[in-house]
Amino acid sequence: MLAPKVALGAEFVDRCVGLAKLSAAINGQDGKLIEITPDQWRFLRGVYAMNPEAPSGLPHGDSAVLAQDRGDLDGLLFFVDGDKSCAPVHAPPTLLSLMEQVR
Known part of the structure; x- marks a missing residue:
C-alpha cells in the first residue's frame, strides 16, 4: 500500500500492470514516479526477498520506480519488468533513508 494520500486501484496490488497506467494514476494524484538506481534496485531485491509479507523469491524485472505523493x-x-510495473512494496521513511545511502 502507498502512503495514506495515494490510493491505487486493486489492479495494482497483486499483479503486473503497464508502467504507463501506473504513471497516469500517480500523476493524476499529483504524485511522481522516481527511477531507482541500479545499486538501489539490487539493494531492494534483497529487502524484498527478506520481507515475510512478500511472495518467496526475488521480484520480477530489472529496475524499480518509487511512487510518492507530494509532501x-x-x-x-514497484519492480519494473519491461513495460510492466510489478510487486508493489510499501516504502516507509526508514527504508527510503537506507536507499539514499545506496547510490
Whole structure:
C-alpha cells in the first residue's frame, strides 16, 4: 500500500500492470514516479526477498520506480519488468533513508 494520500486501484496490488497506467494514476494524484538506481534496485531485491509479507523469491524485472505523493515521507516501490510495473512494496521513511545511502 502507498502512503495514506495515494490510493491505487486493486489492479495494482497483486499483479503486473503497464508502467504507463501506473504513471497516469500517480500523476493524476499529483504524485511522481522516481527511477531507482541500479545499486538501489539490487539493494531492494534483497529487502524484498527478506520481507515475510512478500511472495518467496526475488521480484520480477530489472529496475524499480518509487511512487510518492507530494509532501509524503513514504511511498510505494514497484519492480519494473519491461513495460510492466510489478510487486508493489510499501516504502516507509526508514527504508527510503537506507536507499539514499545506496547510490
